[in-house]
Amino acid sequence: MGADTWTELGVSGMGEVDDAAFSGLAERHRRELHVHCYRMLGSFEAAEDTVQETFLRAWRRRETFEGRSTFRAWLYRIATNACLDLLAKCRPEPAAGGEVPWLQPYPDRLLDELPAGGADEPETVAVARETIELAYLIAVQHLAPRPRAVLILRDVLGWSAKDVAELLGDSVNSVNSALQRARAGMREHLPADRQDWTGGDQDAGTRELVRRYTEASVATDIDKLAALLRDDVRSSMPPTPGVYVGRDTVVNSWVEDGFADTEHLRAVGTSVNRQPAVAFYHWREKEGAYLPLTIDVLRITAGAITEIITFHDDQFPRLGLPERLPGDGTE
Known part of the structure; x- marks a missing residue:
């Protein structure tokens, strides 16, 4: 952390920092630590709990921080x-x-809270490298915990093998070996066409495809939806078990679940x-409103939908979506 932080706080060491000052300093890093824990755990809720545990551990151990590394790096070690x-x-x-039952979505509005640093800022680079997309998260969750930590620290945050070894209490050789295994595991579980993903700002073609998907879904037009899917499309709905692969398999699952008979979306x-992503609401006569149903998160490759991950209505509040939509008189 260095002298600048001590000067800012008006103290000569972390042991002199009171609770309010320490909390203020730690809070600056809450969002990036939350994203880090989310990558490790795949669950938004578990990441929330772990960040709270991180701050508690950091406060209890504040006197052990000697300024040999940055305060941010110290918090990352604890997290x-x-x-x-x-x-x-x-x-x-x-x-x-391929299944991650505990997978939860991360709203972009919260990702936008990450510090707007330069191109060399670790978290700015990390998000730009598409390491927050769901397919990446799913692949990471297939790694054993320690190789997972090595991969994220080395390839996402750019830590040196020496620093990672110090954090984990391993040798540099052990860390390098774990990284090789983790990268091999990621290649096994990541989509082969990952370089062609549509990420970040959506282009006109992507927006048009999402519009067509939305209209066909609201109309429950199975044929139009099927035409938007790539042959090898994947579909899942965590925490519900099952991963469906292939256009026919996915479409048949929709038919079997009664989607074609759904009205008033x-x-x-x-x-x-x-x-x-597209959030769907279903008309409920008793409440006189459209209430949350599901949210589909789409992966799009070369003008076709290659993956649909559907989440239940319990995720709507976290994503900042409306609790209900009013009727328009046509229900």
């Missing part, structure tokens, strides 16, 4: 270990078979994990 502790306790085994466009 990473808190994630590893949680994974050892609650999820000793990584995800398997409305939709609201949004963005999640730097991907286009």
Whole structure:
């Protein structure tokens, strides 16, 4: 952290910092730490809890901070270990078979809170590298916890092998070996066409495709929806078990679930994990309003939908979506 922070706080060491001053200093890094924990855990809620645990541990250990690294790096060390502790306790085994039941979406409006640093700022680069998109998160969750931590610290945040080894209590050789295994695992689980993803700002073609998907969904027009899907499209709905692969399989799952018979839908466009998303509402006569149903997060490649990850209505509040939509008299 260096002398600038001590001067700013008016103290000569962390041991002299009171609770309010420490909280103010730590809060500056809350969002980026939350994103880091989210990558590690795949769950927005678990990341929230882990950041709180990170701040508690940091406060209790504040006298151990000697300024040899930045305050940010010190917090990242604590946060990473808190994630590893949680994974050892609650999820000793990584995800398997392409399914991540605990996966939750991350609203873009919160990603926009990340510091607007330069191109060399770790978190700015990390988000620009598409390491927040859902397919990346799913692939990461298939790695064992420690190789997962190594991959995120080395390839996303740009830490040196020496610093990662110090954090994990391993040798540099061990860290390098774990990184090789993690990269191989990511290649196995990431889509082969990842370089062609539509990420960040959506171009006109993507917006048009999302518009057509939205209109066809509201009309429950299965044929029009099928025409927008790539042959190898994937569909899932965490935490509901099952991953459907292939256009025919996905469409058949919709038919079997009764989607074609659904009436009175409305939709609201949004963005999640730097991907286009569509929130659907279903008319409820008793409430006299459209209430949350599901939200589809889309991955688009070369003008076709290649993945649909659907989340339940419990995610609407976190994503800043309306609690209800009024009727328009046509229901």
